[in-house]
Amino acid sequence: xxxxxxxxxxxxxxxxxxxxxxxxxxxxxxxxxxxxxxxxxxxxxxxxxxxxxxxxxxxxxxxxxxxxxxxxxxxxxxxxxxxxxxxxxxxxxxxx
Amino acid sequence: xxxxxxxxxxxxxxxxxxxxxxxxxxxxxxxxxxxxxxxxxxxxxxxxxxxxxxxxxxxxxxxxxxxxxxxxxxxxxxxxxxxxxxxxxxxxxxxxxxxxxx
Numbered sequence: 001x002x003x004x005x006x007x008x009x010x011x012x013x014x015x016x017x018x019x020x021x022x023x024x025x026x027x028x029x030x031x032x033x034x035x036x037x038x039x040x041x042x043x044x045x046x047x048x049x050x051x052x053x054x055x056x057x058x059x060x061x062x063x064x065x066x067x068x069x070x071x072x073x074x075x076x077x078x079x080x081x082x083x084x085x086x087x088x089x090x091x092x093x094x095x096x
Numbered sequence: 097x098x099x100x101x102x103x104x105x106x107x108x109x110x111x112x113x114x115x116x117x118x119x120x121x122x123x124x125x126x127x128x129x130x131x132x133x134x135x136x137x138x139x140x141x142x143x144x145x146x147x148x149x150x151x152x153x154x155x156x157x158x159x160x161x162x163x164x165x166x167x168x169x170x171x172x173x174x175x176x177x178x179x180x181x182x183x184x185x186x187x188x189x190x191x192x193x194x195x196x197x198x
Contacts, residue, residue: 001142024115053193
């Protein structure tokens with residue numbers, strides 16, 4: 001499912017908002033969730049999961065072409081942990 | 097907000113403030129947004145949200161496990177799990193974050 005399919009499906013499931021409204025809403029939600037993560041805050045959606053940042057320690061890497069050592073600084077990466085309802089529903093689909 | 101984490105209520109509030117959706121519409125939209133993603137995933141369909149990231153499914157085969165308390169061997173059954181791969185744009189934005197806490 002892509003973003004535009006998600007927008008279509010949401011539009012079909014309700015009867016107040018036009019597809020344009022839903023499109024703006026979905027884009028706003030994704031931008032806002034990105035803003036929140038970029039500011040170091042967590043997101044917790046009950047039954048869905050939580051988004052947070054994980055720290056990656058600095059390390060020495062290598063340029064795969066030249067073999068030269070490069071210093072990689074510590075950084076944060078987004079992390080998603082599925083919630084219980086999400087885990088259960090996805091796992092129940094196995095073998096279907 | 098319990099410990100400052102963003103919740104569905106905050107997302108609905110944002111739709112109300114920025115787009116002028118009424119509170120009921122905003123709440124319903126937020127519910128549908130997460131429900132439709134979950135629905136695709138439980139139908140074994142990946143979800144690709146460009147700029148944000150992809151939710152993918154991985155099937156794990158059965159593997160031997162152990163009860164850590166008793167040492168007893170119990171197989172961990174085959175399962176399907178959701179993983180999230182952040183998109184380039186989200187990764188770049190988050191990488192720039194310098195946390196004040198370690």
